[in-house]
Amino acid sequence: MSGRSASLSIKDETIHRLTMDLTVTLLFATCISFTFSANCGYESCPETSDKYINIHLVPHTHNDVGWLKTPDQYYYGVNNSIQDAGVQYILDSVVQELLQDSSKKFIYVETYFFWKWWQEQTDAMKQQVKELVDNGQLEFIGGGWSMNDEATTHYQSIIDQMTWGFRRLNDTFGKCGRPKVGWQIDPFGHSRQNAEIMAKMGFDGLFFGRIDWEDKLSRMMQKSMEMLWKTSRNDDTEMSTLFTGILYNLYISPKGFCFDIKCDDEPIVDNVKSPEYNANRKVGEFLYLMKTYSKSYNTRNVLVTMGEDFVYMDAHMYYKNMDKLIRIINSIEGPNSPFRAFYSTPSCYLKSVNDAGVNLPPKLDDFFPYSSDSNSFWTGYFTSRPALKGFERLGNNFLQVCKQLYSLSELGYEFRSNLISLREAMGVMQHHDAITGTEKQHVTSEYARILTNGIKDCEVVTKHALGKLMKNGGVVDLQSCLQLNVSSCHVSENSDSFVVTLYNPLSRFVDRLVRLPTKDVKQSYSVKCPMGKEQLTQIVPIPPSVIQIPGRNGFALAELVFLAKGIPPLGYKSYYISKTSENISFSSEMLPKTRFPIELGFDDGLKLKMTSRGHLKGVKDMTNKKETTLSQSFAYYVGAVGNNEINYNRSSGAYIFRPNSSHILINSQPKVTIFSGPLLAEVQQVFSNWLSQIIRIYNGGRYVECQWAVGPIPIDDQNGKEVVSSYHTTTVHNNGQFYTDSNGRESLLRVLNQRQTWRPIILEPVAGNYYPVTTRISIEDDNNYFSVITDRAEGGSSLSDGTVELMIHRRLLHDDAFGVGEALNETAFGEGLVVRGSHYLSLGNNGQARLLVQEKVLNSWMFFTPTDMNFEDWQSSYNMEYSGLNSALPDNVQILTLEPWSETSFLLRLEHIMEKDDDPELSQPASVDLNDLFTHFAITSVEEMMLGGNMKREESQRLHWNSKLNYKKRHVVKSNIIDLNPMEIRTFIIEMKPSTRFRQM
16 A cells, blocks of 8 residues: 655755756766676675765565455456556566666565466566576565565464565575565554564565654654664574664655656656757756755665556556666766666665665664554554454464474375465465455455465365374364354254364463353263263353354354363364263353352452442452452444544544544443353353453463454444453553563563654544554553453553553444545444454463463364264274374473475474563573474474575574674574574474384374
8 A cells, every 4th residue: 555755845946956967968868887797686786886876766566465456356457447456467567678678677575476477477488587586687575475564463474474475486586586675665563573573584674664754754854764673672682683774755756756657747758859858857856856865864875766556567668767867867977966876676775775884773662653644543453354353363373283283294295285275375364454454345355265265275184184193094074163253163063972173283281161052051961081081061151142143153052161171282182072861061050140249250260250230340369369450341432534634634444543532431231141160150241232241260260251242333323433342450550551562472661652762742642552462462560460362463552550451343434545445344244243352361470471372372273073973982993182292392482383394394493482571480591302302203304594494594694784782692503402592483494204103093
């Protein structure tokens, strides 16, 4: 998505001084020659000179992997009534121009589109393109499958989508296809974690276009548009730093110099005999702009983006005018033209800045929230389209399960396309107009279709993989239930007997309270573990508010609950479930309302305290007798409505959160039903016909679950509404400070109404204090801690002492005029969209919260198998328990990645999941012995890689920058004993063979 920056005034007298001899010079203009190497990378960069201001013209196109049109519509150039864009024609046209002139350059970013185009080319064309890459004319920048968002994405998914883009480029072009620079020009704010990922992938720098308008003005005046970003507070080595440059003009061509067929800017007419001759004026205007640009930077180099969204469908038109611009500028003699212009790339510009040896100011925090003017805070998209955000999180969960099972079961090459399908679907979902919810509705539907198909394709993998592990290669009917969030599952509802197999993608043993939809509230069930032991069960009625959700498939009226204990790491555990006439399932006791206020819970875990009106009042931890006052309520903001023509008339929309007043409380006296039993206790609250919640605690659990259902949000009053869940405790005094996670990893301190690098004027006190919450938000003081963990990305804040507020759903009736052209008014089944999700409340410390986050992000995946066999026959026919690891890894270590890489190799990532001050014990360094890691495989070779898996760690030679930051040196020790410091991720390509302990199953 593009947007024009403010117009720059042109002073005629300055232009005249710059070009007073230009007309005469043009008659004799000749090209100034520059030396171009036949090599890729920095060796292919044009020479620069300190005698001039070096103008690096960077031809580029920004190709959204879906936004106003679907990805395929963008690629093929259909549905042009919405937007005239066809990526296949862009690549066709650009390649032809590059082939005709070795001085021309072009950068490309979105591997999704390039790979689609590449597969359609002839062998002859592929060879020509390889030559363009080898000589540095065509350079891949960024290189991910898409240009990922940085607010709503999880670090695991960012790494995955970047890795897959790298993989395609590396396999095709080798070293010359390896990106050196990040190019995050369009995302709406920038995270520290995303920058760290790029640093650890070996990037030398990062460029982007969007930062807060006040921050940008301040940086332009201070000449601090380029900085050295310290991307982690847990890593004191130079590996955690990243050169970061802010582009002057967002990412579009200078005003008046877009030479695309879609632009109205006049071309350069350099024929002095023509009555349309304008070269004198046009070049003068351009050089004035260059002089203005250069005032904001510290070297004699200026990066000029020549492109924007979906341009270069007729690349000849753009290049012909740039050729004239370069030729004329380089032909000007005399003191009035200290400029030289040439085709370049961001990496070549970066190298020139590095060669200049400037001292870069440090950057320690991030670039959230982003505002483009005083009333437009781009904080609405943190929550927009919450159903899609939840589905994406589910997709990542299943992708990790699929990759692990593929690796552990030694599936053949014939299933690779199934795995790739989900890999690439998840790569699309990370795009900054996909997971963000900032696309048109028909594009949202297409994203959901793409992800659904990817999951279905990977189910083929998991079915064969588990079949191999469970029954020596036999195919087992293993089904996933993707509608468990609305208590719907065909197998559990309609089978007299079935097996639930829980696969645990974590590297430690976990327990999971299993909840299975059933049709009969009074039906008892027998649940047997692999050893045949009968499990304790409980039946809990499903609230009517859930049963009545529009479009809900199935007829379940209750949920069968049991505790699955000790699910093995990278392994599974199966439970045999059957209906029984014996009364062995505990019915949940419905407690009478006359017992309010009430305390309910478990003596060895947590207890809830409720008010007489059925609201949460507090939580007591029975293990240490510590009591926390805690209340919860729902409210909504009415979205502002305006004509969007001036700042203070901005509407709330898909991007922008702009409430027109303080929030309005929703029904302070809900209808309440309380159920309690041996496994769980829950408070079912109904606030209105469109808002309900279940507050739930488990026996032995260390957290409180708040499962909410919101929608259809009413709009009868013609007001758009933005619904929030608010938590308040008088136990914690945070004094305007709170913490949010950065893409699910490190926590960042937020201070109400403050920014770390400038003094903001915040005219929107709510929206201007909202931050992205990918997995958790917390408040604390010296003695107390409170954290809310989310099941999807949301926007949140702490707007007053002791409060945490999270936005969970939005329905708006007006567009915010930032390009999508639609109001965020999601509907389904003829009504407003209903969304159901969960918050998990943690009262321990950061370490406990982080372990809980891991369990929720990578939940044990449930596979369902209907069967007519009895338990004894099933037990004798199938292996009901398995672990891929010889022993559980330490609690602070996770196998982040295990996936097939080539026919003989696998990609393995190990991560330390704690920060250095999360927990006294778990924040200590950890180690993993690769020699004895897997149950049935022995690792025969290990090669440590950079984070992206496309470069050996020992080959990484990043540019060194001058800065005031101090570094520690870290020595890489080659050993199969892998040491991990807090927050460290290490990446390996390994080869394995069946170990001597391997047995056929």
